[in-house]
Amino acid sequence: VVVVGAPFDAPDGRLFNCAFVCAAGRVQAAVPKIHLPNYSEFYDRRWFVSGAQVELELDDPLLGQFTLAPRQLFTIGAMSFAIEICEDLWAPQPPGIEHALAGAALIVNPSASNELVAKADYRRQLVSMNSAQRICAYLYASSGPTESSKDIVFGGHLLAAENGAMLAESERFALEGSSLLVDFDCQKLHHDRLQHATFAASPRPAPYRSSRLSPGAALPDMAREYPRHPFVPDDLHEFDARAQEILAIQATGLARRMQAAGDCALVIGLSGGLDSTLAFLVCLDALNLLDKPHGELHAITMPGPGTSNHTRESAFALAAAAGVDLHEVDIQAAVSQHLSDLGHDPEQHDVVFENAQARERTQLLFNFANKYRAIVVGTGDMSELALGWCTFNGDHMANYNVNASVPKTMVAYLVRWYATHRATPELAAVLQRVLDTPISPELIPHSEDGAIAQHTETIVGPYELHDFFLFHFMRNSFRPRKIFILACRTFTGDYSPPEIKKWLAIFCERFFRQQFKRTTLPPGPKVGSVSLSPRGDWRMPDEASAAALLAELEDLGEAPAG
Template sequence: MKDGFIRVASVSPDIRVCDVAYNKESIKDAIKKEWDEGSSIIVFPELCLTSYTCNDLFFQDILIKEAKHALKEIVEFSSGHKSIIFIGLPWDFKGKLYNVAAVISNGILLGLINKLNLPNYGEFYEARYFNRGFKEPVWVNFFDDVIPMGTNILFECSNVPNLIIAGEICEDLWVPNPPSVEHALAGANILINCSASNDIVGKMSYRDNLISNHSKKLISAYIYANAGEGESTQDLVFGGQGIIAENGKILAKSTRFKNEAVRIEIDVNRLVLERRKQTTFEQGDEDGYFKSEFELEPVELELKRNFDSKPFVPDDMSKRKERCEEILTIQALGLKKRLLHTGAKNVILGISGGLDSTLALLVCAKTFDMLGFDKSGIRAVTMPGFGTTDRTYNNACELPESFGATLEEISIVESIKRHFLDINHDINIKNITYENAQARERTQILMDIANRDNGLVVGTGDLSELVLGWATYNGDHMSMYGVNASIPKTLVRHLVNYYADTTDDKKIANILYDILDTPVSPELLPPENGKIAQKTEDLVGPYELHDFFLYNALRFGFMPSKIYRMAKKAFAGEYESEVILKWLKVFYSRFFSQQFKRSALPDGPKVGSIAISPRGDLRMPSDACKTLWMEDLELIKV
């Protein structure tokens, strides 16, 4: 339960139609296995104690009574185990039959969730047997106890803050206004569904989309357990597919047409933080809801759940073209609007032979295509200095010309030497003054050329650099429009690689591949034996780590110690724990100390869910203290 991770399971057990004793033992065996696996929330299918396909045998009193006795045995079996279990069965109340899910925890029957929406069409005739459930709970007898029965029941965990569960049954999800909508608005962030949904061609993808989208809309986890093999195949076949989704993403899914369990950790902490940020998700009224408390075993899990080590890079390669073109188009449309508004016909950008300026050039080319402008209006300026190598210089010269842009070369060596004399700086002292003076000289040149040519300076700095403050204030930090401002370094690389893979121009492709193979560097220090001496990732840390850190810190607001735990899982086999912790400390230290640069950022288009514009997405005080975050990291024992 540490960091909000709770292991949950969706189980489709082996059952037999109307064989309650067999089904009871099968369910007990499955429960015991899930306890061994560390599952805290266990969900079984609809009516699985009897089977869903009993049809008119639901009218047989012996079946209903035997199901209640079997439930009593399972409740007693659960004693001593702090988990919560959902099991479907038929229930007799005041001479009427109801389709319910029994909720069990540690030897107690906490309540019965009844089904509101009964299908009575096609192959389903539930209304022939069952009565429509009711929302507000009533008290019903269960041997020597009385328990709540209804739809509006919230199951609150007493020892896991903010863990609230509610449920619905099969068809309830498929209607226009599912009960789970009210449950979520009343505070439930984990929703369960005991289901018996038959399989036909095309239904799997529909079901997947329905559940993932529903969990996204409700900012919740959704645990769906479906009836499987063992149900009658007289007219229908049941595929037994279990699905566990969280906030729009399916985390785990069992094998279709096979009775099995699927389990994974859901992140309750993430759901709580998402709802906290989403101000349009308004907490509803809890009136009419009964609250039932339960307790879970406090265990620290070894996570089965995987975390994407490159959260900004599209993981569905089948949609690579669509996603990359979408990103490039958003960047280009932002620049297009700025050019039209200002009346500028030219763009000016510094071209270094590195990834960031390369992506900016690609965006400028796309923008000029949209506007129908001649690409000679793209004024690419290469400004070799003390650290420029032949490799980056050649790429900086060849790439713009391959696009038909205008290339201008202005060496900054002599002007910087003169500047050092003016400010009384020894050129042999290669410190921050030595480096930043070059960056500011380059920016001054670009700004003055923009005045000369009636153009706009296009910024090339990316999101990763800006989050870390790896930019010279009023140097590469400044522009008239920053097209890469919300593009992290890992995504910059992906976009350039995509362009290289898909362009028909082999010369451009070869240049881009060489740029991709070049170490990231500002090239502000003299080269060693003609090679780049100043490698950014040796100084500030690997960008793939920093992009993982910034995604989870800014997107969700996770604690540093939780991000460290996730990073260890995401980068297992790539980085040692000590290395991850080292650079995570660097990340937080730089993130807090460099906010003053982000507070003065120029305009730039928001592309993804994370941006750092001081006018909207990151309204952070420039003088905020890092103490709380660093103290959390200091408690970590590697």
């Protein structure tokens, strides 16, 4: 299918600026431009008339039979598209809004937009934001530098956006011309529209003319690349702004809870691991927001049978570098007594042994909070909540969890950013030490040399995979088959298809089986587009089963197809 811009001299003497839709070797339809600029360097009305009200069935001796009308939908495969032309996009009431509400998932815009200082930035923002407002894909193509340059220059700017995200962009001013090859995701756009209640509730325009077009030649293989870490921006400048915003949301949410609780203090369990370190940094920021001294933060470290020397030392170093007093309470005697009361063999390192430690720590934290007139700050991240990798009514519980919607991959990036941009040299060194520590709940006795014996990613799988699964499952509602295919393409060379399938099955199984923990989730701030809060984005019955998803995975075999 080809869309090409050209003037059309109608039989009734009107001249229209048109986009011709060509397929199967002939012109299928023509869409006229509606908004005609007549200012600055533009003089469209000198030649053309608006096609807002035109609707002609034509039998042209050269072009054959076709419809000339502005409100037309064209369907090719699973994608329906419509057309607006150049100034139509810039107008206060772009026709593309009605196009989208009529069912167009893609808007195509052939344009003749000249280049001026900063105009490309404005054009890029315009395309991006219009695709977001309409929840659609947007393909924009402007004429290039082979046009006359007598008074103005055209850059040949090509842009492809999808619901606010710029997927591809050409270099401008290429004398040999430019092209883009872009994959738009129809399924994702359909899901996003379903999720956006105001889009669904918006009044629909009068019915459009619809045409189904043959795709002709087979489409090439998928060219679109998906980021390995979808929660984390690839662009360093964008991430710098994102990190500041996330930390500000977390700190502001916590500060407001402190005010609501009567200007209270804070209690946090500090393990020397990533999650508690990020929560600790957020606590410092919240105290700074309220002009409170760091002495209002009571950090508690509670070594148990599985605590390594490395993480214990990190906890002490972290508190010292931030000027916070650290209370140490060894829980081994209390855990031993508790296991004895249960009649449980302390050498049997099962879920009873592990959860006894987590719940002992939570009990201490809440009692310390009573002692200091404080609230308990939760530390568990969203990836752990998705997998249920926490102890019910243990580390799962807090008065306010600042990390509740921060995935594990983002936690690491935020701590690294803090070390680079905000920390003193002493604190930065400790944060790097924490970043270098293997992820572990440390609930199994450590080795004789004091090293960590329990590695989370060996048990439940790599967090970069689980965050990839989580993003596409929650944000895009992709089925396991599609997630598997995308993961195999994205992580080629790092994980084999059987490995990806194994960890995806674990993700699906645990995500459903552990919903009961999310049902009683403590409050915490939403920082991104994905959240597992039972009071907001994710309302799921505890009894829901993953059987259908697991069966779909089982039917895939060991290698992706399609």
